[in-house]
Amino acid sequence: xxMPAHIGIIPDGNRRWxxxxxxxxxxxxxFGLKPGIELFKLCExxxxxxxxxxGFTTDNTKRPAPxxxxxxxxxxxxxxxxxxxxxxxxxxxxxxxxMFPKSLLPYTVRKKFGTGxxxxxxxxxxxxxxxLSSVKNLGTTNRTSIMCNLNSSDITRIDLIIRWGGRRRLxxxxxxxxxxxxxxxxxxxxxxxxxEHLMQAxxxxxxQDITLGG
Amino acid sequence: xxMPAHIGIIPDGNRRWxxxxxxxxxxxxxFGLKPGIELFKLCExxxxxxxxxxGFTTDNTKRPAPxxxxxxxxxxxxxxxxxxxxxxxxxxxxxxxxMFPKSLLPYTVRKKFGTGxxxxxxxxxxxxxxxLSSVKNLGTTNRTSIMCNLNSSDITRIDLIIRWGGRRRLxxxxxxxxxxxxxxxxxxxxxxxxxEHLMQAxxxxxxQDITLGG
Numbered sequence: 001x002x003m004p005a006h007i008g009i010i011p012d013g014n015r016r017w018x019x020x021x022x023x024x025x026x027x028x029x030x031f032g033l034k035p036g037i038e039l040f041k042l043c044e045x046x047x048x049x050x051x052x053x054x055g056f057t058t059d060n061t062k063r064p065a066p067x068x069x070x071x072x073x074x075x076x077x078x079x080x081x082x083x084x085x086x087x088x089x090x091x092x093x094x095x096x097x098x099m100f101p102k103s104l105l106p107y108t109v110r111k112k113f114g115t116g117x118x119x120x121x122x123x124x125x126x127x128x129x130x131x132l133s134s135v136k137n138l139g140t141t142n143r144t145s146i147m148c149n150l151n152s153s154d155i156t157r158i159d160l161i162i163r164w165g166g167r168r169r170l171x172x173x174x175x176x177x178x179x180x181x182x183x184x185x186x187x188x189x190x191x192x193x194x195x196e197h198l199m200q201a202x203x204x205x206x207x208q209d210i211t212l213g214g
Numbered sequence: 215x216x217m218p219a220h221i222g223i224i225p226d227g228n229r230r231w232x233x234x235x236x237x238x239x240x241x242x243x244x245f246g247l248k249p250g251i252e253l254f255k256l257c258e259x260x261x262x263x264x265x266x267x268x269g270f271t272t273d274n275t276k277r278p279a280p281x282x283x284x285x286x287x288x289x290x291x292x293x294x295x296x297x298x299x300x301x302x303x304x305x306x307x308x309x310x311x312x313m314f315p316k317s318l319l320p321y322t323v324r325k326k327f328g329t330g331x332x333x334x335x336x337x338x339x340x341x342x343x344x345x346l347s348s349v350k351n352l353g354t355t356n357r358t359s360i361m362c363n364l365n366s367s368d369i370t371r372i373d374l375i376i377r378w379g380g381r382r383r384l385x386x387x388x389x390x391x392x393x394x395x396x397x398x399x400x401x402x403x404x405x406x407x408x409x410e411h412l413m414q415a416x417x418x419x420x421x422q423d424i425t426l427g428g
Contacts, residue, residue, distance in 0.1 A: 059427030175389040213273030
């Protein structure tokens, strides 16, 4: 009967939600902002210690310009909203690339907002290849050493990953931190987030036998 | 409407199956051998190009001795059985460790058996930390370079991962090759394998929108 210390959030289905609601694909992302802050407040109440949001990836940046502009704007807005909460916030991603929004550069160093509280990691222009590109050949199989060498080294092992939008895949989400994660998939699209989604995921998680591969 | 080129198999639930059938936990592994060869023959018929079996991991070796002995024996036997088929077989895992069975050392170089055919990878004493320990700091985010530097570099990207035994996690299974994999979970324990399991997974996979993160 355990609570996850660290939850990973894959907020998928924004574009499909937009199409379903008669909008252009790129108009879906804005409707994902309210769910993001709602989820944060729920996790805060529940005492979750760390929360990682999958913003956008280096793969996503290959999409048509109206989409890349829209999801970049939504991520900037999401970080701004979260920085008004009590949280210790870090944006993680390839900030050397022109696809990384300049206005988020100050957030690539972890900052405490309000009274601190939940550790939030927000992935922006994140790529698994970028994450692993900093791993050195240490000639060691020491796990802590490997994790310390990731570009995402400030993000800890994830207990539970929740994905909205029906897909059953990681899509490049933090391959090392997710080696032992439990996956909970929700059919609804992310903009249709309901508090029950999180509660169902946590209820399911409590009945998993967590062995860390043992 | 696509077929996966490469399927990853996580044959979980052998111990729970044994308990359910009134046996000691360690007696379950032997009952996983027949499903393994059955699945292979089905994949051969269906034209699957590459198949990766999760044998045992460096995590698993921390279990009580009767279990580690039993699953090691079962893996040796499975490799022996597969080497009688038409396949190009490679055992992948940390062979520098005393937990790696000596009799499988000759298989750590890929070998063609019969007329060749399916590429089979069999993970034995595999650990994600061992796999990543060979990655060099190339100062590049080139994906091919990263994959070439893995200890499991001879294993390609996995399209579909099927896990038996109800768990929804990777348990350290090939973190890099599985970044874009679709996951199909089966409630039945591995020794209760039925051909329908594979057929259901393939049917489900055909309806997935494969984007490779895009």
